[in-house]
Amino acid sequence: MAAATAGRCSKARSVSPLDDLSRECGKLYTDIESIALGRETVMKLYSRPLSPYSSIVRALAYIKDVPLKIIAPPPGFPIPEAFRAISPMNRIPVLITGSGETIVESVVIAEYLEERFPEPALLPPDSKDRALVRMFARITDLDVLTPMMKLFELHFVPKRNNAEIDAQFARLHHGLAAIEARMAQGPFALGNDISFADAWLTPTRFIFNNFRAMTGRHDLLDAYPKFDAYQQIASQHPALSRVWGEMTDGLKISLTELEMGAA
Known part of the structure; x- marks a missing residue:
């Protein structure tokens, strides 16, 4: 290679x-x-x-x-x-x-x-528990993050496809409901131990702040209080808060570039 x-x-x-x-x-x-x-x-x-x-x-x-x-x-x-x-x-x-x-x-x-780099382990030792963590991460990836990124595209094209937008929002809500049902109350996404789930959830939850503002759906997370509150969990962990801060800086740069391009 x-x-x-x-x-x-x-x-x-x-x-x-x-x-x-x-x-x-x-x-x-x-x-x-x-x-x-x-x-x-x-x-x-x-x-x-x-x-x-x-x-x-x-x-x-x-x-x-x-x-x-x-x-x-x-x-x-x-x-x-x-x-x-x-x-x-x-x-x-x-x-x-x-x-x-x-x-x-x-x-x-x-x-x-x-x-x-097996330490600290981000997958549990039991095979069933590992499968559940991986499942949570994949649902977050495929059924929350993927339709959300697609909706960013659909909302900012000259000719809006409202039927496709509605279909993607339906898929997004199914994904959010699935991870909400599996989330713990803390201290991490799935309970006492940090895992793959937290690595997937942190950037996904971050993007929702800007996504709600850009789509005008400010109540989007009202039905998913554990997912909504995950922002506080991410802010309390050094590694996760570091990623959150980097994404915040990246968003500022991106918005500035968009404003300059529109000027």
């Missing part, structure tokens, strides 16, 4: 107009040389502060105190095609391991970090 990364970087060096990406590829060559000499390098995470999927991974890394270098991908939305030199899928998060492997998809990166 390291050789494949080097090959993509070689191509990017010759054709990419993005100087930052070219410099990063140069750093990867240095890393690959270190790997060849038997020296692992610090892992790298390509991430944006406001990206919920990147924030999931950062939360896990901060909880586990993983030595990690966080790097921003090239600016732009969608991410410029030249980023495929780093990640063939051209999306974030992307983890480059200390041995040069490229890992994509937040859930896969999460499982890798849990196995690579």
